[in-house]
Amino acid sequence: MLRVAIIGCGKIADSHASQIGRINGCEIVGVYDREPLMAQQLAKRFPVKGTFNSLTQLFDEARPEVLHITTPPQGHFDLAKTCLERGCHVYVEKPFTVWTDEAEKLIAMAKEKQLKITVGHDDQFSHVSRRMRSMVRSGFLGGAPVHMESYYCYEIAKTGYSGALLGDKQHWVRRLPGKLLQNIISHGIARIAEFLVGDSPEVITYGFTSPLLRSLGETEIIDELRVIIHDINGTTAYFTFSSQMRPGLHGFRMYGSKNGLVLDQDQETLIKLRGARYKSYAEKFVPPISLAGQHLRNASANLRTFLRNDFHMKAGMKFLIESFYRSIVEGAPEPIPYREILLTTKIMEAIFKSLSESVAEPTKLCAREQAATVV
Amino acid sequence: MHQQVGSQKCPVRNESHFITALKHWSVSVAVVRSGASMKDEHMIDKNDLVLVTGANGFIGSRVVEGLLERGFQHVRCFVRSSRGGSRLETLAKLDGIGSRMEIISGNLLSPQDCVSAAKNAKVIFHLAAGRGEKSFPDAFMNSVVTTRNLLEAAASNGCLKRFVNVSSFSVYSNQHKNHGKLLDESCPVEQSPALRGEAYCFAKVEQEQIVIEYATKRGIAYAIVRPGQVYGPGNEGITGRVGIGTFGIFLHFGGSNTIPLTYVDNCADAIILAGLKQGADNQIFNVVDDDLPTSRKFLRLYKRNVRSFPSLYVPHAMSYLFCHLWEKYSAWSHEQLPPVFNRRRWYSYWKSTRYSNEKLKKYLGWKPRVRTEDGLKLFFESCRAGRTSA
Numbered sequence: 001m002l003r004v005a006i007i008g009c010g011k012i013a014d015s016h017a018s019q020i021g022r023i024n025g026c027e028i029v030g031v032y033d034r035e036p037l038m039a040q041q042l043a044k045r046f047p048v049k050g051t052f053n054s055l056t057q058l059f060d061e062a063r064p065e066v067l068h069i070t071t072p073p074q075g076h077f078d079l080a081k082t083c084l085e086r087g088c089h090v091y092v093e094k095p096f097t098v099w100t101d102e103a104e105k106l107i108a109m110a111k112e113k114q115l116k117i118t119v120g121h122d123d124q125f126s127h128v129s130r131r132m133r134s135m136v137r138s139g140f141l142g143g144a145p146v147h148m149e150s151y152y153c154y155e156i157a158k159t160g161y162s163g164a165l166l167g168d169k170q171h172w173v174r175r176l177p178g179k180l181l182q183n184i185i186s187h188g189i190a191r192i193a194e195f196l197v198g199d200s201p202e203v204i205t206y207g208f209t210s211p212l213l214r215s216l217g218e219t220e221i222i223d224e225l226r227v228i229i230h231d232i233n234g235t236t237a238y239f240t241f242s243s244q245m246r247p248g249l250h251g252f253r254m255y256g257s258k259n260g261l262v263l264d265q266d267q268e269t270l271i272k273l274r275g276a277r278y279k280s281y282a283e284k285f286v287p288p289i290s291l292a293g294q295h296l297r298n299a300s301a302n303l304r305t306f307l308r309n310d311f312h313m314k315a316g317m318k319f320l321i322e323s324f325y326r327s328i329v330e331g332a333p334e335p336i337p338y339r340e341i342l343l344t345t346k347i348m349e350a351i352f353k354s355l356s357e358s359v360a361e362p363t364k365l366c367a368r369e370q371a372a373t374v375v
Numbered sequence: 376m377h378q379q380v381g382s383q384k385c386p387v388r389n390e391s392h393f394i395t396a397l398k399h400w401s402v403s404v405a406v407v408r409s410g411a412s413m414k415d416e417h418m419i420d421k422n423d424l425v426l427v428t429g430a431n432g433f434i435g436s437r438v439v440e441g442l443l444e445r446g447f448q449h450v451r452c453f454v455r456s457s458r459g460g461s462r463l464e465t466l467a468k469l470d471g472i473g474s475r476m477e478i479i480s481g482n483l484l485s486p487q488d489c490v491s492a493a494k495n496a497k498v499i500f501h502l503a504a505g506r507g508e509k510s511f512p513d514a515f516m517n518s519v520v521t522t523r524n525l526l527e528a529a530a531s532n533g534c535l536k537r538f539v540n541v542s543s544f545s546v547y548s549n550q551h552k553n554h555g556k557l558l559d560e561s562c563p564v565e566q567s568p569a570l571r572g573e574a575y576c577f578a579k580v581e582q583e584q585i586v587i588e589y590a591t592k593r594g595i596a597y598a599i600v601r602p603g604q605v606y607g608p609g610n611e612g613i614t615g616r617v618g619i620g621t622f623g624i625f626l627h628f629g630g631s632n633t634i635p636l637t638y639v640d641n642c643a644d645a646i647i648l649a650g651l652k653q654g655a656d657n658q659i660f661n662v663v664d665d666d667l668p669t670s671r672k673f674l675r676l677y678k679r680n681v682r683s684f685p686s687l688y689v690p691h692a693m694s695y696l697f698c699h700l701w702e703k704y705s706a707w708s709h710e711q712l713p714p715v716f717n718r719r720r721w722y723s724y725w726k727s728t729r730y731s732n733e734k735l736k737k738y739l740g741w742k743p744r745v746r747t748e749d750g751l752k753l754f755f756e757s758c759r760a761g762r763t764s765a
Binding site (some may be wrong): 010011013014016021022035037041042044045164166167168170283306309310311312316 | 414455456482485510511512513515516517519520523569576582708710712
């Protein structure tokens, strides 16, 4: 039985506790939060063996083998480092770390100590994402992607998390270098990073505060972001984060030299785009009918997955955790390659660096050039 | 600028008349109102400092108004963020009113902010709470951790006479009573609130427990106020006790049930009295108005006065079965469908129940200043205005 513990008992810890509970061969032996009441509330709602008032007590008494770190990102590096030093495998919620050098140190440390570490990019392991990965590996695109488009939107409301963020100038999200973006965009950037081959893509960034937020008196938070990424092999990608566009997409598009793929995370659909064209008027009729058929098959696949009782909202997280545990127990490869974790962190750091520079020196006409960075 | 509402004069709650009405108050504070008539029985002086948390909220802003109206000279309003144009800021700009208000913004998750807020407060009206939407940790953190911080600050301060905790009807279990039996303050609260599948209920039950714990361990006197469904301009939704619109068509679950409504001004009065009246220490008060409508009547009036929409009545036996089956499936499937419908929720929201405000009237001398009939008119008017402006 794999002994698991959770550090940080906020909102996302609920998802971890819930998905760990669905996995055979593991148990939550302890939870810890700097605020003891938060640890207690988690333990009241999930099968948890104990709550602890200090990290030392958690390590000494619960003796976990795997730690899930679900605290705000500022604490990820120090906590993960401590866990590795104590000989534990670590699952870190996204974003992996605040800075790239921290990510490098953690991965080096994990390798040195022959421990496993991963990051909570669970969207990449949803049913539909796995279908897409399988299609790409089968060569459907016709080689490396020519272009990718990743959308990760977030609806800002006056209530809930974003309401708290907007109303509180001391909110922990504001203290992140990339503020709101840093806490959210990992999923969308990681999707692109997975298919890049180089380690230093060029990143061109443009970001601004939406008129809506400005009307609410907000000037610090950037909630509209457009990024262009250019890889060494010529692959390009657009990343879009928006709080204003509707529908608020969570999707990914890939175009190869032969065909394309369109993934919609919200609807869990994957559409194949045929590269070749039909002759004459056939192009006007055959593809729409084919697309209708594909949507129907997606609906059917989703229904079958639901009936198999494997269509939970956090099914991707369960798959990722399960794969991570398997990599620990069976020595299988890590579910997310370390290179990909590092590349995601590097791209994000480049984005935030560009944004901070363009905020410091606003120049409308050449904003793009100023924001271009090679990571 | 008063509008005749019920048997007493009441300032118009419509925003367009808000400022005029408040100006009138500032020059005629001596108007005797239901609460003001109880001044001799107040346990604190009108020069004493009172703190209202969540002062910018739907009920909190009315509590502030009510305290000012009763002549309190130092009302400290704690708000999460201070944004221009809020009801509270409009109030603070009025002659003779602003000098009696102190608006401080902060975060109750910060112990330091709590110390600043609670300093020298004789009565704390604690209305700030996290609804958490679907997140248990969010609701818990913003209701329980914040309350603990505030109680800790108050305990250190040492001059607090009463801590008024605004809770909710949602804490009641309502499980082991026969249909139609009375729900009053003696009824048991939910013993396993996590199983209700409702973050708000979980947080409120835990919040009450921590208030009682501080009374026992640190001697902080409390009054717990449990309002039913608070309605009025500013809160335009249809309560889930009537039904739900989750599945595309409005499912009317309430049927002949009485809906435990309390108009926002009546509720604010009850909260104020719970903080000020002598002899209310360590008591719990339910807040519901008189002459409550049935769910069916409420829905009919809403459709007639606000908008028409299709609805489907679901008999109680059917809604119970639906909740039971959903609960079972949710457990079996490891929450592939989250347990948002379950029997505990059915008992709390849709079981036929009668409600009492006798204790409120007897202990605190509370009377609803706005009759239900008039309250509903104002509510529907506000709903219509909201729809038009949207």
